[in-house]
Amino acid sequence: MAENSSAPAGATLLSNLTMADDSTSPATTTLPSVPTTGEDKPKPSPPQLHLFNSMTKKKEPFVPRVEGKVGMYVCGVTPYDFSHIGHARAYVAFDVLYRYLKFLGYEVEYVRNFTDIDDKIIDRANKAGETVTSLSTRFINEFLIDMAKLQCLPPTCEPRVTEHIEHIIDLIAEIIKNDKAYVDGDVFFSIDSFPEYNSLSGRNLDDNRPGSRVAVDPRKRNRNDFALWKAAKEGEPFWESPWGRGRPGWHIECSAMSAHYLGHVFDIHGGGKDLIFPHHENELAQSRAAYPDSEVKCWMHNGFVNKDDEKMSKSLNNFFSIREIITLYHPLALRFFLMRTHYKSDVNHSDKALEIASDRVYYIYQTLHDCDEVLSLYREENISVPVPDEEQKLVDEHHTAFLDSMSDDLRTTDVLDGFMGLLKAINSNLNDFKKLQQKLEQQKKKQQQKKQQQKQQRPQKQPEDHIQALISLEAEIKNKLSILGLMPPSSLVEVLKELKEKALKRAGLTEETLREQIEQRVAARNNKQFDVSDQIRKQLASKGIALMDEPTGTVWRPCERE
Numbered sequence: 001m002a003e004n005s006s007a008p009a010g011a012t013l014l015s016n017l018t019m020a021d022d023s024t025s026p027a028t029t030t031l032p033s034v035p036t037t038g039e040d041k042p043k044p045s046p047p048q049l050h051l052f053n054s055m056t057k058k059k060e061p062f063v064p065r066v067e068g069k070v071g072m073y074v075c076g077v078t079p080y081d082f083s084h085i086g087h088a089r090a091y092v093a094f095d096v097l098y099r100y101l102k103f104l105g106y107e108v109e110y111v112r113n114f115t116d117i118d119d120k121i122i123d124r125a126n127k128a129g130e131t132v133t134s135l136s137t138r139f140i141n142e143f144l145i146d147m148a149k150l151q152c153l154p155p156t157c158e159p160r161v162t163e164h165i166e167h168i169i170d171l172i173a174e175i176i177k178n179d180k181a182y183v184d185g186d187v188f189f190s191i192d193s194f195p196e197y198n199s200l201s202g203r204n205l206d207d208n209r210p211g212s213r214v215a216v217d218p219r220k221r222n223r224n225d226f227a228l229w230k231a232a233k234e235g236e237p238f239w240e241s242p243w244g245r246g247r248p249g250w251h252i253e254c255s256a257m258s259a260h261y262l263g264h265v266f267d268i269h270g271g272g273k274d275l276i277f278p279h280h281e282n283e284l285a286q287s288r289a290a291y292p293d294s295e296v297k298c299w300m301h302n303g304f305v306n307k308d309d310e311k312m313s314k315s316l317n318n319f320f321s322i323r324e325i326i327t328l329y330h331p332l333a334l335r336f337f338l339m340r341t342h343y344k345s346d347v348n349h350s351d352k353a354l355e356i357a358s359d360r361v362y363y364i365y366q367t368l369h370d371c372d373e374v375l376s377l378y379r380e381e382n383i384s385v386p387v388p389d390e391e392q393k394l395v396d397e398h399h400t401a402f403l404d405s406m407s408d409d410l411r412t413t414d415v416l417d418g419f420m421g422l423l424k425a426i427n428s429n430l431n432d433f434k435k436l437q438q439k440l441e442q443q444k445k446k447q448q449q450k451k452q453q454q455k456q457q458r459p460q461k462q463p464e465d466h467i468q469a470l471i472s473l474e475a476e477i478k479n480k481l482s483i484l485g486l487m488p489p490s491s492l493v494e495v496l497k498e499l500k501e502k503a504l505k506r507a508g509l510t511e512e513t514l515r516e517q518i519e520q521r522v523a524a525r526n527n528k529q530f531d532v533s534d535q536i537r538k539q540l541a542s543k544g545i546a547l548m549d550e551p552t553g554t555v556w557r558p559c560e561r562e
Helices: 013-017 085-103 119-128 132-149 165-177 252-262 273-290 322-328 331-339 351-378 389-407 412-446 451-456 463-484 492-507 511-526 530-541
Strands: 050-053 058-061 069-074 107-112 181-184 186-189 226-231 246-248 265-272 295-302 305-307 347-349 545-550 553-558
Touching (some): 085 265, 119 132, 165 273, 252 265, 322 492, 331 351, 331 412, 351 463, 351 553, 412 463, 511 553, 530 545
Parallel strands (some): 069 265
Antiparallel strands (some): 050 058, 545 553
16 A cells, blocks of 8 residues: 555445444444454464474474473673674564563563673773773663663563672582582682583584683683682772682673572573573583583574674674664664574674665555554444455464464564565555445445445445455454564554654655655656656665655655665
8 A cells, every 4th residue: 555545535434335234233442452263263272382492403392391481591781882783683582482482371480681790891891980880780771772672571580690699609609519610719610520511512622622822721620611700800899709809700690690580490591602602501511510400491592693794793893783773774673674584593684684674664564554544434333244254364374374483483584474465465455445435435426326236236345344354454463563572662653754764864865855856856747857857766766765656746655775
């Protein structure tokens, strides 16, 4: 449906021109929030959820430890700077999982930590002349703003390392008591004491050797041993411990906090695949060294983000913060872009891919807005006909396909592609409905036919059939977009406005300068200077601005750059 298309004239056309039964009870005034699947036909139950387990290297049926409840721990950020698109990749992926588990009816305890004491934080705070607490808190707050914009639901708990020093010390003491660690200034974990080491990553010990230019700490019994507790250095924060003043090593924090909030056995542990080794490998070793019964039922890891098929890194100057990206692209376009690739695969970040994602979400929201405008005129109408068979079949098939794809290790690529059939059906119904209204209105004004002739010449689908079709199609789309975290928090009008503002910014235009170019093109067309008008259209299209000539004038919308 073209942007800004006119709404049907008069909300009384249905009652005036159709066979609606005035004796039936009035319809409710609000549209259904969830799709129907036929009057007597129950919605199919979701299939068994399968998730890929990084430990076993295969997809497995997900069976939580406690029926109806899920414990999930996802490693959080080290807050010393604005969060980057790699963080967005991880937390959108696990937000999708969190939302789907909740949709399936599970009570989810979702824990995501903040590593608020770390070498990078200390160094950055010293250079900025502020405290470690001040700097980390500032960037924690910025991170939370980014997550809210990406519509990532807040986890159940977001603990900070500095709030759990006591638990970390107790865990280290347990590891030492079990002869899995030793003290030599720092406290080191002994990998030789833990035969299961590398069971998660599948690496050989030789793979773990430091490079020739990396100095090996002579205090280590094995060069691959790692610090559980670091002795205090001048000018650094510290805490008292049985081994002297110091602070935790990197890996021990997640073992301590996951055990504190979820217990020693829990369902899902997640993070980026770069965390498989060493972080999660070390975490697994620490937890089992302290408590041999410790277990994560399913380890899950998301893929990297590359830039134009090249690994993203600060040294290559192809590294982007979330904040930088959402300056030019709507946060929901970024979320859509990240979800277009399966969570286990690497995402290739490019301006072209983001423009495609932005164009897709604009099409989705514009279609829903057009549908809303039509349906808003008929909320009080007495419509008692069933959803037409064709649209009911589309809704049922989409509902089933959505559940099948999401339950098969969260195949969001297929899920997002699956919306296109419903969106096309909405636009088809809107166009047919508009044409039908115009035809019926003409018949009414001219009074050229008798009632019996009108009945014989009615189109196969009546206006109320289109309305019921639109209600069902829209409800299905909105319901599933909500599950995925893709329904805008504001009105559709507002999100469309924001998407257009981002498009203008990318194009280096303002609304005023664009309007001037549109007026120049209209003047050229009126003067039959079609080469000039076409040149203006092409120049704007190359900047991601599409022009559409409608009876009421020329309008524009964002598009992929030509």
